Amino acid sequence: MKIKIEFLAQAKLAAGRSSLSLDMAEGCTVAAAIHAATVGNGALQELLLTEDGKIHPWVLVAMDLQSLADPNHQVLNADVTLRLMPPISGG
Amino acid sequence: MLQPWTKQKPRTLTEVEKATYEWQTWLPGFGVPGQELLKGATVLISRLGGLGSPVAFELAAAGVGKLILAHAGDLKPSDLNRQILMDHDGLGKSRVEAAKRKLLALNPRMEIEAVAANLSQENATELVGAADLVVDCAPLFQERFAMHDAAFRMGKPVVECAMFALEANLTVVVPGQTPCLRCRIPEIPTHWKREFPVFGAVSGTVGCLAAMEAIKLLSGLGNPLLGRLLSLDLMDMSTTTLDLLPRADCALCRTIPS
Numbered sequence: 650m651k652i653k654i655e656f657l658a659q660a661k662l663a664a665g666r667s668s669l670s671l672d673m674a675e676g677c678t679v680a681a682a683i684h685a686a687t688v689g690n691g692a693l694q695e696l697l698l699t700e701d702g703k704i705h706p707w708v709l710v711a712m713d714l715q716s717l718a719d720p721n722h723q724v725l726n727a728d729v730t731l732r733l734m735p736p737i738s739g740g
Numbered sequence: 741m742l743q744p745w746t747k748q749k750p751r752t753l754t755e756v757e758k759a760t761y762e763w764q765t766w767l768p769g770f771g772v773p774g775q776e777l778l779k780g781a782t783v784l785i786s787r788l789g790g791l792g793s794p795v796a797f798e799l800a801a802a803g804v805g806k807l808i809l810a811h812a813g814d815l816k817p818s819d820l821n822r823q824i825l826m827d828h829d830g831l832g833k834s835r836v837e838a839a840k841r842k843l844l845a846l847n848p849r850m851e852i853e854a855v856a857a858n859l860s861q862e863n864a865t866e867l868v869g870a871a872d873l874v875v876d877c878a879p880l881f882q883e884r885f886a887m888h889d890a891a892f893r894m895g896k897p898v899v900e901c902a903m904f905a906l907e908a909n910l911t912v913v914v915p916g917q918t919p920c921l922r923c924r925i926p927e928i929p930t931h932w933k934r935e936f937p938v939f940g941a942v943s944g945t946v947g948c949l950a951a952m953e954a955i956k957l958l959s960g961l962g963n964p965l966l967g968r969l970l971s972l973d974l975m976d977m978s979t980t981t982l983d984l985l986p987r988a989d990c991a992l993c994r995t996i997p998s
Contacts, residue, residue, distance in 0.1 A: 657971065658904040659931065696931055707929040709969075711982045716924075716969075718985045732982070734971065736925045737904040738932060739791040739943075740879040 650675055650727035654686050656693075657734040663693040679712070679723045680704055682731060696735055709734040742777075742960045745897045745914055748872045750776035751805060757849065761803050767961075774959035775803060781958045782806040784871035786859045786887055788839045790822030790943030791877035791901050791950065797825060798951035800843040804958070806851040807843065808871055811836045812858045822940030859883045864890035875954055876900040877947070881928045888913065888921040892992055897957050901950040905937050906974040908946035911965050911984065912953055916996055918967035923987040942974055 652671050656664040664686075673682050683704060687694035697708055703721050704710060710720035711732040717723050725731075753761070753775060761775050781804050785792045788811045796807055815823070815830045815838065825839040836854040843852055853870075857863060859878060868874055868890040876898050878884050884900075891898045891913070898913045900921065913920055949970070956962045971980045986993055 657973075658907050661907075662905065705929070706927060707925045709924055709982075714980070714982055716982055716984045718987055732971075732980070734909075735931060736881070736929050737902040737907070737909060738879050738881060738884065739787060739877045739902055740789050740934070740936065740938070 650725070652682060652725060652728065653730045654682065655730055655732045657732060658737050659735045660693065660696060660733050663696050664690065673725060675727070677725055679710060679717065679720045679725055679731060682725055683710075683733065697733060705735075707736050709736070743957070744917075745873075745895075745957060746777065746960055748777065748780040748782070748958070751779040752776060753779060754849075757803065764802065770959055770961050774961060777959045778803050778955065779805045781873065782808065782871045783954060783958075784808040784810065784867055784874045786874065786876055786878045786883060787811045788823065788825055788835055789819070789877060789879065790938060790940060791903065791947045792875070793823050793825040793839070794944045794947030795875050795877060795901075795951045795954070796839060796843055797846065798948055799954060800847040800850055802951070802955055803847070804850065804954075806853070808853045808855065808867060809836050809839055810855040810857060810859055810863075810867055811839070812856055822938065822943045824940065824944065859887045861886045865893075868896060869894055871896065873954055873957055874898045875950055877950070879934060881925065881932060884921060884925075885928075889992060891915065892920055892995075899950050899953045899957070901946045903938050903943050903946055906939065906942055908942055908972045908974070909969055910946055910949050910953065910972075911967075911969040912957065914966055919984045919986040920990060920992050922992040923990045924984065926987065926990065945974065946972065 655668045710717045712729050765775050815826050825842045830838040840852045840854040864886040874891050892915045895915050902909045956964045967984050969982045
């Protein structure tokens with residue numbers, strides 16, 4: 650199934666792009682999609698995922714327009730847009 | 741309509757104030773009663789950098805009765821692309837005192853408490869406790885946590901704004917009614933760097949929007965971003981509003997008795 654990932658803030662900088670389309674197997678998790686999106690990009694992987702492959706607890710993950718309370722175990726729906734937003738602040 | 745978080749008492753306007761705020765009191769749903777609620781309000785703004793400067797300026801212009809401004813340190817050249825309450829003559833001098841002078845020049849009727857310290861676990865209870873509403877413009881997540889934790893304990897609303905490059909976020913946290921900051925960011929993000937790319941026009945944009953949310957919360961006007969996060973990208977002028985969910989295992993929200 651097709652999904653789209655949108656990178657925001659530092660994730661966009663690390664990805665070098667604002668979005669990416671992926672073809673994922675049905676029933677896979679959001680974490681699996683993020684892992685697939687970060688393959689070959691160590692900086693992006695470090696920003697979004699822990700060493701054991703879980704999503705950092707402070708990364709806001711939204712499926713379409715709804716934030717996810719437990720993105721590590723959330724199963725992906727087809728045709729969704731995942732938005733990945735590391736926290737930002739002021740200055 | 742007044743909301744549960746509107747705790748301040750309205751204060752009667754003088755003739756000068758009626759004339760000063762005439763254009764905004766023409767707004768249906770706001771009027772003189774809304775202006776009197778702004779005059780009766782005290783707002784804490786944590787830091788007066790790229791975000792806090794426009795927030796403070798717009799709240800002073802709008803006629804908020806009292807601002808508590810918390811910001812340590814002196815002005816550096818690299819502050820001047822976005823900290824619009826400062827100017828070149830203030831280099832090497834106190835930021836918070838420069839801000840106070842600029843704001844009182846705009847609105848000499850208001851009260852300003854300038855605190856030459858940043859929010860911390862040590863002073864958060866006192867500073868947040870003295871305000872009706874908090875606007876979070878802090879750069880460090882340690883400050884944000886201290887501020888939000890204190891506001892949560894005291895039931896005070898927080899307007900939270902943030903920026904990075906050409907992107908900005910804005911949301912409103914009301915204890916017991918919306919997810920809290922720790923629902924979204926349960927621990928200090930290790931990747932966050934104190935210095936980052938940004939234009940003053942980006943911080944100015946989201947700072948003005950944050951000031952408008954503060955005005956709405958204080959006066960009961962409109963629908964603030966309760967439990968919703970506005971994400972702006974000025975690179976392509978796109979906006980997205982996300983619905984935020986509480987975190988089931990949030991250490992702070994769990995302290996509310998069910």
